[in-house]
Amino acid sequence: MDVPGWPLIFRGSAAVGAGLVTARRLQGPAFVRVLPDTWAARHLVPLGHADRCRAVFRWSGGRGVIAGWAAAELSGAPCAPAGAPVDVVLPVRARAPAGVRVRRDRLHPGEIGWCDGVRVTTPLRTAFDLARGRDETAAVVAVDALAFRHGFAPDLLLNFAVRYRGLRGVAGVPGVLGLADRRAMSPPETRLRLLLVRAGLPRPEVQHPVLDDARRRAVWLDLAYPAPRVGIEYEGADHTGPDRVLRDATRVTRLVDAGWRIYRYTRFDLRDEPGRIVAEIGRALDHAPTSGTP
Structure with a gap:
């Protein structure tokens, strides 16, 4: 057997x-x-995340569908808040053990797939579910991460909003989609963009290319205001390796030489001094000379 x-x-x-x-x-x-x-x-x-999902799937007797943050992570879109439970959609009522959240959502067969031997909601359905969350910032982060990883336009989620118009949180989905951008390459980049927009600053360009004619290639900025040549970079842990530090130094120097003002922020800046970030970018935009888009 x-x-x-x-x-x-x-x-x-x-x-x-x-x-x-x-x-x-x-x-x-x-x-x-x-x-x-x-x-x-x-x-x-x-257990790692994938094995936690497998354990929940086994616990469900193979009847469950992993959903929510767990499905996003399993699909290769890391965006879950620390300590997020493993959501599982079940056709019957069941008492959830610690670390598991049981849901009884209605799922269309086309909204269910497989990942690493576990049934999961598809990336689109996962994004729709997370877009209905109470925390708008977390919802935008999730949509950005899933749309970037799986290459879909966030506006496609409006189809789900029409199909499931009675579900909790659906009314907030259009607002989330209005803030989403599938070009964002990491959750902190999304959070940095939202910080600026909610403070009343113009919406920056995401992953803006700056042509380096001398080297015949493009340098990509996380966020940018092209006309005043103000660039904003989020410096995550992947920027701390010795080789990356050296490459970044050359990269920033060439951008400055091309007339760009570059602002670099870390998770500590985002967590501890969001007001300073807004003030610095606000001053940069107020005082920057206007030039043609490069």
């Missing part, structure tokens, strides 16, 4: 019933109970 997930992540009762393991051995050092009647090989613990 085949037991889904054996011997890595599986239903304990099914494995015992199939004679693959005894109840006593299941309680031994080789396995760890991660959810009710759901066990994992000890070497997998602590």
Whole structure:
């Protein structure tokens, strides 16, 4: 008898019933109970995100569909807030264990796919679900991340808003889509853009190319105001490696030489001093000389 997930992540009762393991051995050092009647090989613990989703899928008896933040992460669009539960859509009522949130949403068959052996909501449906969240910033971050990763236009989510007009949060979807931009390459870039727009500053261009004629290539700015040549960069952890630091130094120098004013911000700036960011960019736009778009 085949037991889904054996011997890595599986239903304990099914494995015992199939004679693959005894109840006593299941309680031994080789396995760890991660959810009710759901066990994992000890070497997998602590579970990574994909394995957490597999565990929830096994716990659901294969009837569930992983949704929400968990589906976004599983699909390759990292954007979930820290500590977000694994959402699972089930056709029946069930008591959710810790770290799991059970939903009974209506899903069209075309809104369900597979990822790493787990049933998940498709990227479009996932984006629609997250666009209905109460936190507008988190909703825009999710739509941006999924649209960038999967290459769809955010406005496609309006089709879901029409189909499911009675669902909670649907009324806020158009506003989220009005702020979304599928060119954003990371959640902090989205948050930085929203900070500026909500402060009343003009909406910046996203991933703006600046041509470097001498090297016959383009340099891309995270955010930019092309006419006054004000560029804004988010410096994440991937910018801290020695080689990247050296490349960034050359890159910024060439942009400055081309007449650009470059403002570089980190997660600490976003977290601790958002007002300073707004003030600095506001002053840059107020005092910058107007020039033709490069």
